[in-house]
């Protein structure tokens with residue numbers, strides 16, 4: 096944060112052209128992400144979440160900050176999140192109850208129990224769920240943004256990739272393709288220090304993710320991923336340029352995965368003081384709150400009201416869906432193709 | 447004799463081969479200090495060092511390709527896919543490069559590619575796959591799929607010693623569920639290409655492999671008790687090359703065949719087995735060859751859906767009753 100030499104009675108101007116309400120909205124998404132994940136953790140411990148749970152603790156700032164720079168609304172910009180980008184999905188309009196239903200494999204969930212965690216999409220609202228295979232979404236997002244370009248639509252795509260996922264071949268084919276085609280695509284490279292248990296030095300031989308993509312002719316910058324406003328500002332700049340026909344932009348966000356790869360992972364390979372240090376000194380939400388308070392961009396009351404509102408919303412959503420049924424067995428069959436409408440029920444089930 | 451799990455048996459097999467032959471090394475994602483996503487290689491780095499237990503980038507094509515290159519030079523690499531589902535990222539390398547190397551260029555490529563397969567674990571569409579059929583169609587690869595702890599050990603050792611590339615498919619549902627007493631100090635090697643009669647019977651034959659071996663055995667037990675039907679159960683263990691002799695032996699004995707696998711139906715291994723029986727033992731059949739398999743859909747995640755899509759013990763029991771009565 097820049098130090099100010101001239102004391103003023105006015106709060107300093109909010110950066111990146113943001114309004115006060117927008118700062119509070121960003122705060123709300125940060126809080127919503129964290130509180131929702133905390134709720135999911137509780138449900139996981141009660142065995143209500145089925146399968147694994149992937150936390151974004153400590154990374155909410157970059158997920159939310161980047162997504163917030165997009166144009167939202169029906170048929171505007173489109174992003175593709177990774178499992179740890181719950182915050183980005185929420186910014187684009189995914190509802191907490193959908194996330195809860197999906198994690199609990201409920202019939203009423205967005206994939207009706209077919210796919211897990213935040214693997215689901217609403218292309219109109221502007222999010223396209225990933226599949227597990229890392230790197231695959233980069234070429235797909237190249238195609239989405241290629242279409243924007245072909246149709247002359249002033250829309251932009253944004254896709255996240257991990258410091259591990261960037262080793263996948265599909266990533267490299269995809270970003271090169273997008274660069275050659277000058278697709279309006281912004282790629283967020285998440286340097287969160289871990290890919291499962293693997294540190295960056297075993298993943299790539301340069302220091303920064305940004306260095307890896309410059310060779311593709313992609314404009315690349317590195318920012319402090321736990322500074323929400325810095326991420327927002329860098330993304331806003333990249334999005335504006337992509338929208339103006341300047342092609343692919345890459346933003347490396349330096350952050351830290353504070354939980355294990357998934358909840359089962361005890362992180363024994365991480366130095367304990369490292370986790371403490373990031374939690375105490377570099378939590379994206381704490382840092383943002385500090386900025387808000389220090390510059391008087393928000394009152395304590397504003398923030399506690401938001402916290403309470405978020406808690407109430409998540410309580411309500413949980414109560415509304417926790418006892419919902421799982422999908423009926425036979426609903427597994429329809430939908431493999433547009434036509435035929437359903438896969439055959441096998442002979443032995445009619446005996 | 448100590449009782450060991452399927453996973454521990456696999457671990458022992460790998461460990462013993464690393465001890466026996468310094469050309470053997472392991473490469474894969476998080477296989478080192480972390481010991482692999484399922485802890486198959488836990489403790490290996492401490493014993494064998496980072497040179498022989500290599501944590502790789504998330505690059506399946508490079509893992510398999512580098513294994514192939516090392517194998518050409520006389521090494522015996524064992525490549526781990528963190529989940530077998532990600533082997534699709536190395537499909538080109540395996541089918542075009544590795545599988546054709548001996549035939550096309552006279553190059554030995556003795557690699558093992560192994561990884562956790564299979565469902566019944568709520569893993570969803572990308573952590574539950576059974577990829578055997580995609581590779582069965584590729585001359586040049588061998589495919590093994592152990593179902594018992596003894597074979598988990600015996601087949602990993604045989605695979606590492608084999609002079610050709612072997613796809614070693616292990617089932618994550620069996621990892622800690624299956625236990626068996628294994629003698630210490632015995633060099634357990636299960637020959638590649640040999641099926642095993644897992645249960646004797648006279649009324650019909652169930653031909654299977656992997657996790658459905660256990661469901662088939664459970665079904666056979668129920669058939670015996672509830673219906674007095676004696677089902678013979680053949681555990682293929684190796685899918686490629688397939689043990690035709692063992693299959694035909696059981697067909698000629700019981701004259702009725704039920705093929706059971708966890709993978710989806712269309713284009714699955716069961717179709718190949720049925721065709722072979724048709725060609726080699728048609729006159730011996732007293733009933734149509736029937737299949738119990740997964741339904742032809744991507745494997746869904748919700749328990750109700752997964753249970754519906756995958757073959758269950760109850761399905762095998764019903765299908766076998768139908769065949770027995772035919």
Ligand SMILES: Cc1ncc(C[n+]2csc(CCOP(=O)(O)OP(=O)(O)O)c2C)c(N)n1
Pocket residue numbers: 177179227228229256257258259260261263285287289290291352356475504505506528529532535
């Ligand atoms: C192609 C592929 N190989 C392996 C995996 C298994 N896997 C899932 S997440 C993960 C680590 C990902 O690390 P990173 O990309 O840095 O994302 P992060 O978990 O840090 O958010 C691995 C190896 C996968 N999903 N896809």
Ligand SMILES: [Mg+2]
Pocket residue numbers: 257258259285286287288289290291
């Ligand atoms: Mg990472």
